[in-house]
Amino acid sequence: MTVNAKPSALYQPEFFRALRAGDESLATSIVQQARADGMAIDTIYYEIFAPSMIGIGHLWESNQLSVAEEHLATAITERLIVMLSLTLDQAQRQPTRRVVLGCIIGEHHVLGLRMLADMFRQAGWQVLYLGADIPPADWVALAVRYQADVVAISMGHERHTTTAAALTAELHRALPAVTVLVGGAAFDHDPALWRAIGADMYDADPTAAIERLSAQ
């Protein structure tokens, strides 16, 4: 009977508890209920999954969760992203706009990038999602082969800054019209970093970045 989406605040604490307990079936039913109540996929991603995983990180950091328990929470969230992803309206309204998304080499934090890939799909882009740990030369070659309009780079830790700067320069050299969009925890923590590595765009709000790119 509910038409309007309930605020994510009603679901997020319960979802976080399910992740903490490693209860996949409860986590799944919370997400299914949120969808049935009309909650948009981006709201589930950014207001339920993201803060819950950050909370799991705090527990792991303070030794209240083991590595195995953190991995379990991550695996549950990844599976739910895939589940939601399959229900996205993937009609390519701008099939000529292509985005290639990947994590810098050595970077294994993919959840934020997976969510972003789905937001691009929802906005009608052709999406090439490469995932974690991409060798820079291969990445540039693939972006050239597919004539990417946008390359989205995720970087969780500033130790990859030199690699990210070299990758960005090589992308600009090989594809002069490309827009290099960057994001991830390293940029969220240091708002000047994206300019320092020569990127064209950063936005702490991933959906706002896609709106800006789609309007270009």
Ligand code: B12
């Ligand atoms: C799950 C997790 C892992 C998993 C990742 C599995 C996977 N499949 O993704 C595994 C177990 C692999 C892992 C490993 C490590 N991790 Co870890 N991990 C986490 C944890 C708990 C959650 C990460 C997550 O998914 N967050 C939720 C997502 C949605 O948030 P996000 O990535 O920040 O993305 C958001 C934005 O940044 C944005 N975004 C992301 N990418 C992009 C890209 C673009 C283009 C745009 C526009 C936006 C954008 O979108 C999201 C929503 O806003 C965090 C805790 C935390 N605070 O996040 C630690 C955390 C990130 N990990 C950390 C560490 C230290 C490590 C390890 C070094 C641990 C170790 N000693 O081995 C390794 C490094 C692995 C590597 N080489 O990359 C630290 C990083 C600290 C730092 N930056 O200094 C954190 C913060 C934990 C902590 N508090 O100490 N980790």
